[in-house]
Amino acid sequence: MQDNFLFQAFIYLAAATLALPIAKRLGLGSALGYLLAGIAIGPFVFGWVGSADAEVMHFAEFGVVMMLFLIGLELKPSLLWRLRVPILGMGSAQVLLTAAAFCGFGIAFGLNLRPAIALGLILAMSSTAIALQSLQERNWLKQRGGQASFSVLLFQDMAVIPILAILPLLATRRNAEGAAAGHSLLEGLPAWQQTLAVLGAGVAVIVLGRFLARPAFRFIAGSRLREAFTVFALCLVVGIALLMQIVGLSPALGAFLAGVVLAESEYRHELEADIEPFKGLLLGLFFLSVGASVNIPFIASNWGMVLGGAAGVVLVKFLILLGIATVFGRSRRDALLFGFALSQVGEFAFVLIGLAEQLHVLPRDWTRALVAITALSMMATAPLLMLLGWVPHRSANKNVEETVEPDLPEPTERGRVILAGFGRMGNIIGRFLQANQVPVTVLDTDAELIEGVRRVGLKAYYGDASRLDTLRAAGAEKAKEIGEMVKKHFPHLEIMARSKSRTDAYELINAGFDRVYRETLGTSMDMGAEALHLLGFRAYQARRAADAFKKMNEVSVRELAPHWGKQNYFEMLRAKINEAESKMQGHGLIGGAVDRAWDNEALREDQERGELRR
């Protein structure tokens, strides 16, 4: 039964289905849920999935590849620049101090210098998946502690690349039995040449991404078939991974590079939307298989060492983080948040541990213990963050200087307005907002149009705004604008809807949208006012009359909307038109009854009666 692929798949999926909602309800976060479910189905508890699941693990590692690709997609130079101080300052401090500390421990526990360095680098990493997800779930990402966590994770993500390159150099003996990827063409090359190959392949990916990917995307997008795009996106990531594997490098590294190369591309959001679900599934599978590989008997027989090790690792990481946050001037609560959020050992450690094992950088019993310690440290994050719930925000009794934080950078560089469609109106609105330094994200399914828009300097992406995941990738969680779906999934968004006609407006209003704009109203009133002026009306009078008429018209559309399609509609409409006309003409002058400003007639009457006091 265990050999049956469908049975295996069913067990994994069922475990995830059960574990996720439970973990969520317990406030543990999905990563921890997967881990626990993995332990449960693993060979040491229920034994539904075998221990010989290296293949599953290998396959699931692809989730990490995809995650790195997505991280790369998010890493735009402008974002890096805004967060440069926390990223470079806090990030490098965290990685170097933590690595140094654990390197010291390693030597103290009898490791040589090279393996000790590898140990330090492995334990310095934190879990992007666990930390970011936990912070996002609790809505803490925007707090200063959350910002700092995000920045340090970003730095770690980048640090992984040199670490992956350094690791082969730390190998204590030549890997005789075929290294990392098994069938590497670079096998047997000296370490420095392998390191050089990392850089060479990186350059290759950049060049390919710059010059080949975009024409390909344009060609695919031209077909207007959604699957074609998804297939190609997957094909791209898999292809890069394969390429990297052929030259014996980390597929994750290649995917990350490809992500960065495509971060400025107009297809970024669509790519994110396409890859994201696969990443989520595979990463889940990855956590599941990590859980399954947690060697319960090993922990049971070495429980003192493993538990003590995990507690020690978390404590050391936490203290170093706390110190860094304090040095960088974060408040006590932010420092605690930062310390707890990043106190675990990250999923990269699994990759690095695997690599270290393959390269014989670390002894086997060390790597076994490290896997267990890493898994346990991950499980500690959720309870630790729960503790933080008891630390009060002190902003209530702080003075203003402490409460108001100077120039808080946004966690991610994303447009705050999404323009769904870039037609005649979107075009003008987009340029207007851009001129006012409002970041605009344009989504349109016309690849050629998008390219033109980008040439003008607007941020535009290929994507279908009626697709939920594209919206999410475009930052809908933070921005404003689109339809029913937006309202349902992003209830905090302000939706501004363009309508082509009055009847169009009725339907939008009746569907519950408050901000409805008829595309012809503004221009009509401009022309109307100008016509009055040309006919001899005072310019200001014409302007005020047009403004007043427009306002009445907006009101009447909203009042008439519920009657649209009903029997009394035309009756109501006629009444409204009459009402507007009589209001405009109230005092024999357009604008007369709209307001009584400067209405001398009434004053003159007072004057005649000798009652005027002005």
Added chain:
Amino acid sequence: MDSSVLILFAHPALEKSRVNRVLIQAVRDLPGVYFNDLYENYPDFQINVAHEQELLRRHSTVILQHPFYWYSGPSILKEWMDLVLEHGFAYGKTGTALHGKTLVNAVTTAGPQDAYHPTGYNHFTMRHLLSPFEQTANLCGMKYLAPFVVHKSLAFHNVGEMMPHVKLYRTIVQKLVEGSLDLERAAKVERLGDALFSETEYS
């Protein structure tokens, strides 16, 4: 700098006005007068600051002609002051563009002359109530003259009844263009018309 006159006219509803319509007809086409109709030129209040400053540079006398609303000018006049009289142009260390020029208010009020008196229902004199304009002129290095005022502006039944005021206004504007008005005296009197009486008989 020639000695010509810039009239900044501000009336939000000229179509409802009578006196101001006649007053502007009497002066807008005089030689040496540039007539600037603020509400007509800027119905959306988007005042062209550079253009307005250039007009100020080119004229030696500025007349603010407007109805007297809530003891001040209509709102666009304040907008114009806020935007055009910039630091570095109208005031401040390098703001000398208006130095030596003359500023006059030409206003219409519904209330009678005796209301603008410590014992009248408005309690203050016109000069008193116009003191923000006077101090604006001071700060900009301009000479501020007594105001030209038409009281009881709503009480006229026909153009004939307005004529004395119209003629007086036209004479004053002409004299300002010619540079023949005694500015020292015009600055001291209560109403600008008083500066004329001793020199020129007007009927």
